[in-house]
Amino acid sequence: MNQTIPQFGLYGEGRWIDHPDFVHIEDIAARSSHLGWHIKAHQHTQLVQLLLLKSGSVQLQLDTQTRFLEGCWGIIIPPGTVHSFRFAPQTDGRVLSISDALLGDEYANSAFVTTSGCLNFNGDDEEFSHLWQLITLLEHEFHHVKDHKNALIEHLLKAILVFVERHHTVNVAQRQTQDELTLQRLKSLVNTHLTDHWKLTDYATQLNVSDKKLNRLTLQAYGKTVIQLTHEHLLMEAKRHLIYTQKSVEQIAYDLGFKDPGYFSRFFKRCENITPGQYRQQT
Known part of the structure; x- marks a missing residue:
């Protein structure tokens, strides 16, 4: 049985082959x-x-x-x-x-x-x-x-x-502030380094801002700290794999950068109040 989420260039035409003019x-x-x-x-x-x-x-x-x-x-x-x-x-x-x-x-x-x-x-x-x-x-x-x-x-x-x-966009004519650009770059970094489990300091250093300011920006914009945002993205990826693949919980944990599958299960249960296996059964 297929162990991964199907990835296509176009649906049904096999995996994507890089073509910059496509x-x-x-x-x-x-x-x-x-x-x-x-x-x-x-x-x-x-x-x-x-x-x-x-x-x-x-x-x-x-x-x-x-x-x-x-x-x-x-x-x-x-x-x-x-x-x-x-x-x-x-x-x-x-x-x-x-x-x-x-x-x-x-x-x-x-x-x-x-x-x-x-x-x-x-x-x-x-x-x-x-x-x-x-x-x-x-x-x-x-x-x-x-x-x-x-x-x-x-x-x-x-x-x-x-x-x-x-x-x-509601206000297309408005130019982005520096803080908005920082948040936009943060989203890109979170997507890129999600499975690296970066800490707050790693993101702040890459964005050339202080830990305190970066957390303040995300709290103002999203009501969450940087680490809460990364955990939210990790949880979303975990759900994707649980719903759309037949991978074991252990394999999903390793794919998402967790060194200990037990810690991954505890992380998931802390966020969802159910284990990864129970979530898979429900969905």
């Missing part, structure tokens, strides 16, 4: 209709995906969260997010897949491509219409060989990202 767009029906409109749980390690629903509905799972969406929606799926879809038959929409390497510094660490989310375009017909036109133009260029094809696709892609970011 962009792909397709109709939702193209990949899901012959699968009973059901895409099983999987993840992409180096792809950001944007799903744009024009009509129909979907039962969506992002990690441990389940939502039902109907009508006009945008769905952002960052690299590493375990996700699955159960579409209503004849759902109309597009799936845009972008290599994270292609995003560049301008978007690679932006909140709207590093945090999964659902953008409600119901009631905002004009904004959705403009975004849909851009997606349609990009799809047309993608499937035809014409002069300056790559350049036009790049410009259309940037325009689409601007529309998504505009809808995702």
Whole structure:
């Protein structure tokens, strides 16, 4: 039996092969209709995906969260997010897949491509219409060989990202403060060094701030200390493996950087009030 969460470049096409210029767009029906409109749980390690629903509905799972969406929606799926879809038959929409390497510094660490989310375009017909036109133009260029094809696709892609970011961010025009940038960099470091079990001092040193200031920033922004945030991320990864793999609790503990599986079980129970094995049975 498969011991890992399925990882794909595109669903059903094997593991991701690094290609820095990768962009792909397709109709939702193209990949899901012959699968009973059901895409099983999987993840992409180096792809950001944007799903744009024009009509129909979907039962969506992002990690441990389940939502039902109907009508006009945008769905952002960052690299590493375990996700699955159960579409209503004849759902109309597009799936845009972008290599994270292609995003560049301008978007690679932006909140709207590093945090999964659902953008409600119901009631905002004009904004959705403009975004849909851009997606349609990009799809047309993608499937035809014409002069300056790559350049036009790049410009259309940037325009689409601007529309998504505009809808995702409440105050796009406001520039980030230094504290906000520090918190953004902290999120990236937590993701990178999660299984290294860094201490508060490690993060503070890397970010060139004091331990006290870094904890103050996270408490103000999230109501949690840095270590509480890292534990929250560790717990999420543990849940992913318990739900989506057949690995033993011991193997999951080692994969997450715990040297003692017993300590991992105590850590999980302290956070969830049940053991990892009990959590797996319940879910």
